Amino acid sequence: MISHLPVLQVIVPLMAAPLCLLLRRAQLVWLFALLASSLAFLISILLLQQVMTSGVISYELGGWEAPWGIEYRIDKLNAFLLLIITAISTVVLIAAQTSIEKEIPKEKHTLFYILYLLSLTGMLGIVSTGDAFNVFVFLEISSLSAYALIALGNDRRALWASYQYLIMGTIGATFILIGIGLMYQMTGTLNMEDLSQRLPQVAQTRTVFTAFVFVIVGVCLKLALFPLHLWLPNAYAYAPSIVTVFFAATATKVAIYLLIRFTFTVFGLSFSFTTLPLQGLFLTLGLAGIFVASSAAIYQKNVKHIFAYSSIAQVGYIIVGISTSTVMGLTATLLHLFNHALMKSAIFLALGAVVYRLGTIQLSSFHGLGRQMPLTMAAVTIGGLSLIGVPLTVGFVSKWYLLIALIEKGWWLVAILILLGSLLAVVYVWRIVEAAYFKEPLAGSMPVKEAPMLFLIPIWTLIIANIYFGLDTRLSVQVAQSAAQGLFGVSP
Amino acid sequence: MKDLFSVVMLLGIYSLLSASFFVAMDAVDVAFTEAAVGAGISTLLMLVVITMTGRSEKTTRHKPMLALLVVVFTGGVLIYGTFDMPYFGLADAPIHNHVSPRYINDSMQEIGIPNIVTSVLASYRAFDTFGEVVVIFTAGIGVLALLSVVRRPEDSDKITAINDSMHERYLVIRIVTKILLPFILLFALYVQFHGDFGPGGGFQAGVIFAAAIILYTMLFGLNTARKVINQSFIQFIAAVGVLLYGCVGLVSLLNGGNFFDYNVLTNDPIVGQHIGILIIELGVGCTVASVMIIIFFNFAGRREMQQHNKKVHSSDLESL
Numbered sequence: 001m002i003s004h005l006p007v008l009q010v011i012v013p014l015m016a017a018p019l020c021l022l023l024r025r026a027q028l029v030w031l032f033a034l035l036a037s038s039l040a041f042l043i044s045i046l047l048l049q050q051v052m053t054s055g056v057i058s059y060e061l062g063g064w065e066a067p068w069g070i071e072y073r074i075d076k077l078n079a080f081l082l083l084i085i086t087a088i089s090t091v092v093l094i095a096a097q098t099s100i101e102k103e104i105p106k107e108k109h110t111l112f113y114i115l116y117l118l119s120l121t122g123m124l125g126i127v128s129t130g131d132a133f134n135v136f137v138f139l140e141i142s143s144l145s146a147y148a149l150i151a152l153g154n155d156r157r158a159l160w161a162s163y164q165y166l167i168m169g170t171i172g173a174t175f176i177l178i179g180i181g182l183m184y185q186m187t188g189t190l191n192m193e194d195l196s197q198r199l200p201q202v203a204q205t206r207t208v209f210t211a212f213v214f215v216i217v218g219v220c221l222k223l224a225l226f227p228l229h230l231w232l233p234n235a236y237a238y239a240p241s242i243v244t245v246f247f248a249a250t251a252t253k254v255a256i257y258l259l260i261r262f263t264f265t266v267f268g269l270s271f272s273f274t275t276l277p278l279q280g281l282f283l284t285l286g287l288a289g290i291f292v293a294s295s296a297a298i299y300q301k302n303v304k305h306i307f308a309y310s311s312i313a314q315v316g317y318i319i320v321g322i323s324t325s326t327v328m329g330l331t332a333t334l335l336h337l338f339n340h341a342l343m344k345s346a347i348f349l350a351l352g353a354v355v356y357r358l359g360t361i362q363l364s365s366f367h368g369l370g371r372q373m374p375l376t377m378a379a380v381t382i383g384g385l386s387l388i389g390v391p392l393t394v395g396f397v398s399k400w401y402l403l404i405a406l407i408e409k410g411w412w413l414v415a416i417l418i419l420l421g422s423l424l425a426v427v428y429v430w431r432i433v434e435a436a437y438f439k440e441p442l443a444g445s446m447p448v449k450e451a452p453m454l455f456l457i458p459i460w461t462l463i464i465a466n467i468y469f470g471l472d473t474r475l476s477v478q479v480a481q482s483a484a485q486g487l488f489g490v491s492p
Numbered sequence: 493m494k495d496l497f498s499v500v501m502l503l504g505i506y507s508l509l510s511a512s513f514f515v516a517m518d519a520v521d522v523a524f525t526e527a528a529v530g531a532g533i534s535t536l537l538m539l540v541v542i543t544m545t546g547r548s549e550k551t552t553r554h555k556p557m558l559a560l561l562v563v564v565f566t567g568g569v570l571i572y573g574t575f576d577m578p579y580f581g582l583a584d585a586p587i588h589n590h591v592s593p594r595y596i597n598d599s600m601q602e603i604g605i606p607n608i609v610t611s612v613l614a615s616y617r618a619f620d621t622f623g624e625v626v627v628i629f630t631a632g633i634g635v636l637a638l639l640s641v642v643r644r645p646e647d648s649d650k651i652t653a654i655n656d657s658m659h660e661r662y663l664v665i666r667i668v669t670k671i672l673l674p675f676i677l678l679f680a681l682y683v684q685f686h687g688d689f690g691p692g693g694g695f696q697a698g699v700i701f702a703a704a705i706i707l708y709t710m711l712f713g714l715n716t717a718r719k720v721i722n723q724s725f726i727q728f729i730a731a732v733g734v735l736l737y738g739c740v741g742l743v744s745l746l747n748g749g750n751f752f753d754y755n756v757l758t759n760d761p762i763v764g765q766h767i768g769i770l771i772i773e774l775g776v777g778c779t780v781a782s783v784m785i786i787i788f789f790n791f792a793g794r795r796e797m798q799q800h801n802k803k804v805h806s807s808d809l810e811s812l
Contacts, residue, residue: 004745004750004751007741007750007751011738011741011742011751014626014738015734015735015738015742017626017629017734018629018730018731018732018734018735018738019731019735021633021727021728021730021731022728022731059750060750061618061619061750061751061752062615062616062617062618062619062750062751062752062753062754063749063750063752063753063755063756064615064616067590067591068591068594068595068616069616069617070617070619070620108637111633111636111637112637114633115630115633115634115637118626118629118630118633121626125623131620133617133620134619134620134623137620137623137624137627138623140623140627141623141626141627141630144627144630144631144634145630145633145634147634148630148633148634148637148638151638152637152638178570182573184587185577185578185585185586185587186577186578186586187586187590188585188586188587188588188589188590188591188592189590189591190591198586198590202586205576206572206573206575206576207573207574207575207576207577208576209573210569210570210572210573211573213569214569
């Protein structure tokens with residue numbers, strides 16, 4: 001069975017989804033989904049181990065060899081992403097049952113878990129596959145389920161947010177499809193490995209140039225790169241809390257994976273960074289994203305909005321890392337994927353606990369919460385510190401690597417700007433800390449209890465991971481570094 | 493164009509035209525799907541939506557200059573991209589020389605069915621097709637999650653009354669439909685099982701099958717249709733379709749092959765391929781048909797609730 005791990009990674013949650021429909025009982029479905037997700041997590045650990053010791057795994061679906069059939073290709077980058085996605089998904093699912101109890105009508109719970117599993121399947125499929133068209137198919141699975149999940153939010157604005165996301169996401173997916181179609185036309189293949197070998201021969205054609213532009217713009221829409229980020233804040237703010245946690249931690253990461261995969265592997269480093277002024281473009285947009293989104297975050301009244309804007313800013317840091325086009329910069333990017341998933345999932349999960357107790361997420365309702373929900377608020381604070389990049393947290397590690405990469409490159413000004421951007425993070429995190437710890441509860445507000453255990457366990461698991469991986473960076477740095485080296489090794 | 497009804501009709505015509513376009517380009521399978529899905533069922537679904545939302549577009553003061561610019565720019569880039577494309581039908585274009593020769597030359601020995609399109613989508617790239625089925629399943633679940641209305645038994649009596657009053661009017665259409673229905677269903681089954689030899693397969697068959705049920709529902713009312721096809725039964729079939737497809741893969745895993753390797757299903761690889769393709773096409777058909785029916789039932793169910801609420805509302809006013 002060990003040799004079938006790559007496909008089982010995707011098939012386990014995939015097959016679990018229709019089975020859930022047959023099980024029907026919400027409680028049972030929850031346990032079953034949790035089981036499927038944990039199994040996927042286990043598989044991803046085994047895959048990572050296998051890749052780290054013995055290199056790239058290739059798996060031929062249907063037994064047809066690569067350019068004719070579909071290939072699953074797991075290298076260090078894929079394995080790293082798979083680990084992030086499945087780990088977050090599993091931890092988040094622990095809290096799911098409690099959280100949706102108050103946010104989603106009872107008869108829809110089963111459907112919620114099915115959509116959740118489908119979304120997980122889609123993301124895992126995108127990451128595992130080595131076939132460009134297969135990427136699109138699984139992108140559709142993950143996007144469709146995402147639209148439905150976001151629209152399940154009990155605020156009526158969730159529908160509008162989901163609709164906006166649907167339009168933008170569909171445009172993004174269509175762009176990617178057009179790009180893939182053009183690539184197929186010029187090379188006659190859909191396999192990524194094969195594409196990367198055949199594209200250079202036709203690289204100087206306008207068709208390939210167009211294909212590249214469409215793929216990049218499509219992917220950037222999906223990853224909410226400034227100025228294509230407008231769908232994100234509302235989608236995150238009005239979705240059910242669990243959905244927000246899951247997507248904030250994983251969905252944009254998958255899109256960033258696609259960006260890296262297409263620029264570094266499929267089109268190749270030299271093509272990607274010479275045909276378009278991609279370096280300057282990414283650097284400018286990344287920096288603009290950091291400043292615009294962080295400043296916007298400062299003025300939000302809805303706490304979910306604050307962190308949603310912060311997510312856009314974090315995408316900015318990640319893109320700046322890519323724009324350096326050095327091993328060090330890419331290492332910082334990959335590290336930040338991992339670290340950002342840890343901090344955002346912890347923060348949004350804690351916010352989910354607040355919604356569970358208060359039913360609202362306005363900043364004004366946070367007054368005095370520091371004393372009433374001490375463990376939850378401590379989690380938000382630690383998560384916030386990590387977001388700023390305070391030493392002893394994961395946020396520090398990735399910012400440190402990013403700064404080193406920038407200084408190595410001689411981009412002093414950018415390095416200073418990155419530090420200034422972190423100061424903006426201090427401001428918006430402080431507003432929440434101030435409200436929670438230094439303001440008296442509003443007159444007439446009901447006293448609230450600490451969050452239930454099923455919330456606290458996953459929240460604090462994530463927070464401890466935030467601190468642990470901030471101190472012991474061996475695992476994350478080693479994997480990120482060798483994945484980055486791998487990407488530079490493949491593309492000459 | 494402000495009249496949504498004509499917009500939908502134009503879309504249908506556009507789909508039908510592009511279907512004929514695909515036929516002209518020798519892509520018969522794609523044309524068939526486009527005709528069944530684009531011109532057929534999606535037009536129907538949009539019409540149902542129009543009955544709920546009203547026929548005319550709301551006027552907005554929004555000025556779409558920026559959007560227009562973006563669209564023109566995108567179109568410009570696309571046209572720019574066509575300049576270096578190989579000519580249509582050029583024999584030495586890359587698409588004809590890399591992957592496809594093997595499909596054309598060897599698929600008969602390797603898979604043993606005459607329709608190469610079916611060979612590619614059901615065997616060489618079976619996993620993509622599996623993904624597509626899951627996409628459709630996801631759509632069905634999404635519609636269920638967002639649109640399904642909880643029906644109380646006392647409501648359904650009143651709703652029947654609305655339906656009955658409607659039916660007296662369309663006598664001719666109802667009789668003709670009753671005569672046509674068995675043939676449509678039979679045609680769906682023909683398309684389903686003839687996919688190996690000519691254009692067709694699970695996707696088209698599922699859609700045609702669903703179209704028959706939808707036609708029946710439109711003329712005889714949702715409640716009568718619900719008596720024939722129970723909601724939870726249809727959901728069950730949708731899930732079973734995906735599971736059936738996936739299980740073929742799992743069986744090949746257990747028989748020692750890779751996922752979706754049909755060669756290991758039986759001792760004879762060709763027979764294995766035949767069986768594998770037959771079963772997955774059946775899975776596709778089940779899921780597609782039931783998801784289409786689910787989508788229609790839920791759209792129509794909402795429409796019915798709306799009608800019903802209106803009626804209740806007006807009778808309340810009268811009693812005042």
